Amino acid sequence: MSSPTTVGQRDELVHVSALNEYVYCPRRFYYQRYHDEIGTPYELIDGRSKHQNQSNRGGWVTERYFRSDELKLHGKIDLIESDSEVLTPVERKRSESGQYYPSDEVQLTGYCMLLEDALDEPVNVGYIYLYSTDTRHAIRIKERHRETVRKIVSRITEMTVNSLPPFTDNPKKCEACSARQYCMPYETALLEPEKAQGTGWEDRV
Numbered sequence: 001m002s003s004p005t006t007v008g009q010r011d012e013l014v015h016v017s018a019l020n021e022y023v024y025c026p027r028r029f030y031y032q033r034y035h036d037e038i039g040t041p042y043e044l045i046d047g048r049s050k051h052q053n054q055s056n057r058g059g060w061v062t063e064r065y066f067r068s069d070e071l072k073l074h075g076k077i078d079l080i081e082s083d084s085e086v087l088t089p090v091e092r093k094r095s096e097s098g099q100y101y102p103s104d105e106v107q108l109t110g111y112c113m114l115l116e117d118a119l120d121e122p123v124n125v126g127y128i129y130l131y132s133t134d135t136r137h138a139i140r141i142k143e144r145h146r147e148t149v150r151k152i153v154s155r156i157t158e159m160t161v162n163s164l165p166p167f168t169d170n171p172k173k174c175e176a177c178s179a180r181q182y183c184m185p186y187e188t189a190l191l192e193p194e195k196a197q198g199t200g201w202e203d204r205v
């Protein structure tokens with residue numbers, strides 16, 4: 001078993017939930033990272049102990065924390081299905097719209113990559129379970145998914161407080177955005193229209 005991670009080391013890793021946030025809007029992720037509190041302390045559990053732990057919950061493993069210095073990722077997988085020694089992460093979403101999004105696939109890929117790193121065996125399928133429709137969707141994890149995760153991890157690790165990302169080009173996302181009070185896309189389009197060019201907000205003022 002590797003030695004426990006310190007708080008300082010954890011900060012250098014990207015949390016899997018951050019992948020989802022970043023895909024939604026890099027700018028919102030920036031505000032969450034530098035203006036709000038983000039992250040939850042998790043108890044470290046070595047993923048390699050899974051074979052000892054999996055059978056006592058009838059084929060389910062719950063709440064396992066994984067980290068990988070090589071992937072620069074960490075996160076807690078809430079639910080892992082175990083079937084004939086094959087482990088499959090399950091990402092559960094409320095999803096009032098009744099569908100899952102590309103950002104959910106990216107997050108699930110992050111979990112699959114963490115799991116396969118811990119097990120040292122391929123994890124090529126994950127599930128997205130939607131509460132609203134009580135449906136489970138099998139997602140085949142392809143190289144393009146992994147490449148997306150690697151790119152986002154790289155962008156997040158390179159992000160600094162001085163590099164505010166641009167507005168999203170989809171104003172609909174802004175309507176429900178928790179960072180809007182910091183971001184002010186409408187006000188910016190009104191007062192500094194050149195900064196809102198190409199965002200869709202220039203047509204809304």
Ligand code: SF4
Pocket residue numbers: 025026027028029166167168173174175177178179180183184185
């Ligand atoms: S208000 Fe819009 S552009 Fe600003 S952070 Fe939120 S989603 Fe991104």
